[in-house]
Structures are given as structure tokens and as C-alpha cells.
Amino acid sequence: xxxxxxxxxxxxxxxxxxxxxxxxxxxxxxxxxxxxxxxxxxxxxxxxxxxxxxxxxxxxxxxxxxxxxxxxxxxxxxxxxxxxxxxxxxxxxxxxxxxxxxxxxxxxxxxxxxxxxxxxxxxxxxxxxxxxxxxxxxxxxxxxxxxxxxxxxxxxxxxxxxxxxxxxxxxxxxxxxxxxxxxxxxxxxxxxxxxxxxxxxxxxxxxxxxxxxxxxxxxxxxxxxxxxxxx
Ligand SMILES: Nc1ncnc2c1ncn2[C@@H]1O[C@H](COP(=O)(O)OP(=O)(O)OP(=O)(O)O)[C@@H](O)[C@H]1O
Numbered sequence: 393x394x395x396x397x398x399x400x401x402x403x404x405x406x407x408x409x410x411x412x413x414x415x416x417x418x419x420x421x422x423x424x425x426x427x428x429x430x431x432x433x434x435x436x437x438x439x440x441x442x443x444x445x446x447x448x449x450x451x452x453x454x455x456x457x458x459x460x461x462x463x464x465x466x467x468x469x470x471x472x473x474x475x476x477x478x479x480x481x482x483x484x485x486x487x488x489x490x491x492x493x494x495x496x497x498x499x500x501x502x503x504x505x506x507x508x509x510x511x512x513x514x515x516x517x518x519x520x521x522x523x524x525x526x527x528x529x530x531x532x533x534x535x536x537x538x539x540x541x542x543x544x545x546x547x548x549x550x551x552x553x554x555x556x557x558x559x560x561x562x563x564x565x566x567x568x569x570x571x572x573x574x575x576x577x578x579x580x581x582x583x584x585x586x587x588x589x590x591x592x593x594x595x596x597x598x599x600x601x602x603x604x605x606x607x608x609x610x611x612x613x614x615x616x617x618x619x620x621x622x623x
Contacts, residue, residue, distance in 0.1 A: 393418045393573050394439070394542050399448030401438045408434045410597040411448070416542060419571040421564065423584040425619060426594035432577040433475065435594065436544045439575075440472045441465045452541065469541030473548065477531040481520035485511050488519055488530055489537060497539035504533045507566055510559070525556030532563060542573040549580050561586050581619070585609060593618045
């Protein structure tokens, strides 16, 4: 499905990703962990064509994404939900969703309201009247309406109250059950362990660990070595 091999990414002269390789299989939910500044967001941006990635390869179902403009990458089935959510604050929830609806998409408004009853309750509220958790749900819902083949999520639970985090976990599990592939950047280990099939850890622009959910759970040393400061 998604196959990244040995990518190098830069901000100007600053060499941030130094040979990152990872894969996300069909229907797999994979997390990308690591301390602040490790390069997690940059990895998602590299997939989406938003940073300079002059070396390596990025393929979705065998088709190269590298070097294509972001709108083409989106059309090929990659959806990014960025950390700052990217919803329209002056539009209502319903309007935010309507402009993302695509004819022929696997998911339509009715599906979204079934998955996110809270968004249906709030459908006439403007984006800027929503809580952080509701904004996050709206951003995920908009991405789903685009009918992606893979969803890239950047810290969807950051700054949210525990009860809302639980709702996001439920949504992530539902997305996984639908068979959608997901690459999740997340600092909350409880969330990662609740939903993931596999984990990668990034450190200073390099992958330093990869393991199944079971391997990761059974090896607390990994956490101490690579994540202790941010967990
Ligand atoms: N627009 C930018 N211009 C220059 N350097 C940047 C830019 N964005 C990020 N960086 C640098 O790239 C490195 C990786 O940043 P990145 O945001 O990918 O890390 P991260 O693992 O997502 O961390 P965080 O959890 O803090 O978001 C950091 O050293 C950061 O300072």
C-alpha cells in the first residue's frame, strides 16, 4: 500500500529526515512515535509533497508520489489531517462537511453522522464555536469524505480532555474496522497502544525502532530508551 524508502527531506539547508523507510499495509493502522522535533510531522508532510524531498521513494500501491504536487497526491488517495486541523471557522459544521463531499465516495454525510453523532448535534454551529475535540472530529470527517485510501493523522488527541480522547480512540477503531489504512503520529502512548497494529519510532530523522503492537507492549525498555521524555 504505502511504501517509503530511504527518504531525505530538507527545510532549506536543514537536513531533517535522514533516510526514513516505512510501510503501511492495506487496512493497517501504524503509528509513528518519537520525541518533539524527531521529524514525525515532516514525514507526513513529505508523503503529502509539502516539503523538499530530493532523495528516496514514496509509492502508493506501486505508483510514485514523490515530486508530485500535493493536490495530485490527494487525488491519488492520500488525506492529511494536520495538527492544526484545517477547518473553516466561519462555516457551519454541515457546510464544512458539504464542501468535502465527493460523488462516488465510499462515505457520505449519513455515514459521517452515524460515526460522529456529536457532529450531527452541532451541525448548525460554526467551526469556531466548536470545542477542540469537535474540531478534530470535523477535520477527520472531512478527510474521510474525500474517500482516501490512506489517512495521515498528526497528533489528533493533542490538548484534548481524556473523555474526548476516548471518543477519538473509538473513531480510530471504527476507521480501522472499515479497512482504511492509517499512519498516525501521536504522543499519547495509551492511544497508540489502543489502536495500532504496528509502531515505528523516529529519532533525529531516522527510524530507530519498529515492532508489532505486541512486541512494543512487551518491551518497556523501548519506551525508556526512546520515548521517556515525551511519554
Ligand atoms: N518549517 C520549518 N522550517 C525549518 N525547520 C523546521 C520546520 N518545521 C520543522 N522544522 C525542524 O525540523 C525538525 C523536525 O520537526 P517536526 O515538526 O517534523 O518534528 P516532530 O517529530 O513532528 O515534533 P513535534 O512533536 O514537536 O511536532 C525539528 O528540528 C524542527 O525544528
